[in-house]
Amino acid sequence: MINHAWIIPVLPLAAAVIVALAGKRGDRLAGSISAGAIFFSLIISLKFFAAFLVNPAAKEVSWVWLKSAGNLTLEVGMLIDPLTVIMLVVVTFVSLMVQIYSMGYMAEDEGKARYFAFISLFTFSMLGLVLANNLVMVYMFWELVGLSSYLLIGFWYHKPEAANAGKKAFVVTRFGDLGFLIGILVLGYFLNTFNIIEVGTAAQTGKLTGGLGTCVALLIFAGAVGKSAQFPLHIWLPDAMEGPTPVSALIHAATMVAAGVFLVARVFPVFTASDTAMLVVAYVGGFTAIFAATIACVQDDIKRILAYSTVSQLGYMMMALGCGGYFAGVFHLMTHAAFKALLFLAAGSVIHAVHTNNIWEMGGLIKRMGITGTTMLIAAVALAGVFPFSGFFSKDAILFAALDAGRMDLLVLGIFTALLTSFYIFRLFFVVFTGKPNSTQPGHESPAVMTMPLMTLAILSLGLGFFAARFEHFIVASLGANREILHQHNRLVPMFAFLAVLFGFGWAYLVYFQKAISATLLTRKFSLLYKLLKHKYFIDEIYLFFVRYVMLVVSAGLAWFDRQVVDGAVNGVAWLCRRMGAGIRRLQVGRLQAYIFAFVLGLIVLAVSLLVTHPDVMAIIP
């Protein structure tokens, strides 16, 4: 059966080629072709999933592709284990939802065919990445994923921000990718293999120890940092929101950005072999989680809020992996894929209706967009992590992982992030869907082709959590049977987490729903205070003060740092490359004799440097 797994990625590739070659003529059928292809991929993936539920042993198949002398060999192959089948299902499923949704969302767009070709190409690359059995192939598909996301982000070429965002995503991730590539090469150099299973075995048997192991793990992590938008390479993700919203749902929420997390999970033994590397992963993840969550609290653009939320949640997953919580990280990846895709698609539905991204120009939409509003509420609750929604289970798993690892600081940080998460997502919800309608825009419910995926995803966001225990055994199986699942059944952790969520919700409710504290009227600060006291919101007020005058200032400061400093550094490197190019170009002055001069001068320099350093010449000079 495994021999036929290649069909899963090849179907979308075929769809991409067909749609691309059909050009304008294929406009009408483009959506159906690519959605149809991915539908069959999903069916096959589900078959694999079912088969692996029964027998979760990893299976591998490979062929030799390039063979240079010595032991430098490149293989083409597939590795299928529980992690793979989960990713296969997640990718094909979200991709199918997004493609169906896109048929409605992009109905009016001129470049529809191009869009579906790109999105199929992206799905193909992502599936190839998931299936690859060796790191070189992983890297190839990794780059292909980057390329197709570059094309999709810059899809609306006429918007200069879109074009720039595409370029930026490409340039920024390149930094991480470079580290990843070097990591792979170093690994290949020392272990003489790129095969994931063999690398894992080598790491477990202690062949990757000390500085080397740490070094390799961190280099690979660099790639994950770039792709999964971890600090400090997270800056491309918010900008990437310039692309069409379904693309954001697919690439920047559910699949591509999860590739970094997937990568770390894929070569998990390499990381567990080095405590330092695990520490770095955990703290980079933890810091990113809280850092991005604070920024999300002050954004006005609906997609930017979700983008920072994604960065924050990916940080969460990284933190889980860094704490050794393999299951927690992968499970959160899965649930997050469902509810974040839903959030984005719902946001897209809203944008589609009101033609703006600014949340302050929306409002009261729940009445006119019942399905969108309801499904978004479900997703928000799931993101916030309220029992019994899926987010609750996966987040608790992460917090437990931190507890198991004995990292109390990360645990506290995680709980605080949960508070912030709850705050910003309900802030979003209240501002957009409740209150007075800002009726400059008509706003109407989206067509069924768009709401159907919303509802399907909503069901998953709600229900996935109940299978947590089942998944846990299944996922952990891919690490080898000898690994025990530790759990300190601590009641306090979920309780604290729930309290944090409640706090966040409460503040969002007060500020943005009840408008108990007007967010705009700074001048009425004192009457406000009075009102507050009268309404006995005194305890809240301390926190509110914190939110308004400390948190928001800190967040705004961080946001500024983000856009100016980190961003600037990246743009600087690209700028430098262009300057170098322009400078070298000026050497080609166009005058014939300058060329001749360069020729002869080159000859003289080479001659002198060869002659004066040559031992035979030195010997005869008196």
Next chain:
Amino acid sequence: MMITLTHYLVIGCILFAISMYGVFTRRNAVALLLAIELIMLAVALNFTAGTRFLGDAGGQIFAIFVITVAAAEAAVGLALVIAIYRNQKDVDLDRLTILKG
């Protein structure tokens, strides 16, 4: 004192360097082509001298071919100079800078 191969090589080198100066500095395309012909002359001399002192016939044969190719080069050069002249009414190399960058 005998005249040796080295003597001829020295003359060859001097002629080579002189023509290189011409190649660097002449603004006129015809003058530059003439300087290149001088290089070929220097090379032909080197090869001829080689045969005489080294006892291998290849040098002189090589020299014959070098001279032949020099003639062909002159013909091609003339054609190009005429083409350039037709385009810009002179053969000033400093004005030949459409292609650059």
Next chain:
Amino acid sequence: MLTMIGFYLLSVLAVVAGLFLVLSRNLLHAVLALAVASMAVAGLMLTLSAEFLAFVLILVYIGAVVVIGVFAVMLTGHFDHPKLPTSNELKGLGAVTSLGLLFLLLGVVLIQPIAQARTVAELSVKQIGTLLLTKYVLPFELVSVLLLAALIGAIVIARGKED
């Protein structure tokens, strides 16, 4: 002894003519300088007992190259204005570089003189003819293709537009 005097005289002549070629402001003078230089080099070839080569050189350089040079001068209008535009701004830099090249080459040639002549060979015209049709027949045939191609191409380009 006679060879030695001849060598030095002809060498000086060749070098002076060469200098004249690259320095003269009059293009026609430069062409004539090439003619003189080729005659001097032909003379040097005579001192090497390569009479056939000397004749070939005179024939080709004076008969073809110099004539082409005169044509070029004529066709590009320099008969009317024989004064050349002065050399370009690479004058100083070019002089330094050429001098550097000269010293480099002289150093390379002089620092370790070539081992003394093994044999002193003289090639007769007959020998050269035989060699060209036996050992060197391939380049001999090939150079005819080269001349043909150069000629055809030169005509097409010089003719310009199709009539």
Next chain:
Amino acid sequence: MSNWFILLPEIILAFTIMLVLIVDLISTSCQRLWLGVLSLVGILLTVICLWIVPSGAFGEAFLNDGLARFIKSIVLLALLLVVLFSWDFDKVWGRPLGEYLVLLLSSGLGILFLASGTEMILLYIGLELTTFPLVLLTAYCPADKKSAEGGLKFLVLAALGAAVLLFGFSLIYAAAGTTQLQALVPALIQTGNTPLVLMGLLCILAGLGFKMALVPFHMWVPDAYEGAPTAITAFLSVAGKTAGFVLAIRILATGFPVQVSEWSRIFAVLAAVTMCLGNFAAIPQTNMKRLLAYSSIAQAGYIVMGLVAFQVLGLSSILYYLTAYLFANLAAFGVVIAVERSSRSVELSAYHGLAMRSPRLALIMLLALLSLAGIPPLAGFAAKFYLFAAVYSEGYIWLVVLAVLNSALSLYYYLKVIRAIYIQKPAADAVQPVTVPLALTIVLVVTTFGILALGVYPSPIVDLAREVVVLFLTP
């Protein structure tokens, strides 16, 4: 005296040249089609003969071995495809086709001799026979100022390059007393590495560097490439480069194996400088021909690494790389020619939105550029893999790292083109699909197939290249 049979392929090609010339003289303008057909048939016959005639030497100057055969096949394939590129050259450019084909085939004939020559005189004549027709073809449309200017620059620099090479030959000859490359080895061992020998070698390297377009001997490349008619640019970039590399392999492997440490050190430096300069200078280009010119300089920088790692692996990687490069570059130039035919422009702006107008052309360009950038699973990746692995196994790790970094850098400008094709909006007046004539379609199909096949299943060519090189290096 010797076995003329060995020369049969060259004789057929020379015969074809004469036949084209004669047919051109006697035919009327409506019979022009026959010129192209005749050339194609001649080239095909040459290829077939190439693999029929036995290996062996003709005198001391000419050697038909596996290496020669491999290179000749590449060059003849390039010649074939470029003839197809130029199928209606006379209509498009308004210049005579007969003479054009004669020059093109002569240049090809010259390269055949470069691939087989083992003697300085023959190699020199072969080199000039390769170069002069190319110079003339570059200037073939002299009413176009760019063409004439490119031609003159090419001529002067080519003459200078050849003169420097020749001067090097004369110094080596003065030291060794032979023009025979094999005979050089014992003679140079006897003289040792005197300054004279080293200087001669250096001049030869500079001349070769000119032909291979290595920095700082590369300055002619962008200008000549931009000035030449596009089909000729394609030929220059593929066959011209192949000629340079085979000439270098012949001269250095046969004549200077003892001095390998000297010249491989120099090539290492030149390779590093060349790839960096080529890639950086390509970034700001907006003219496709110029962009591809700088890209080809960068590619030369990679290929010359194979000479640095002068072993079976290194040389066979060069052969494989040249094959892969042929397909990718000719595919790219095929698209450039197609676009130029319809829009009369080679500027990047003519490619805006090509994906919407002509999705097939766009896809071919995408594949070609990605192959040039070395993206798997295309031919360029396999080529880079073998080349880099070879250099790596010879211990030049810094060079490999630099080359990998450069490959990443090169994506910057290849993606610029891809972005123009796939993402940018076409100009208002450019809405018609690009029409592609049959001859061009054939080239595009063949090259695209080559890009994919060589990338996915490289072993046949790789094994052939290795076999050929092993035979070449074993005395």
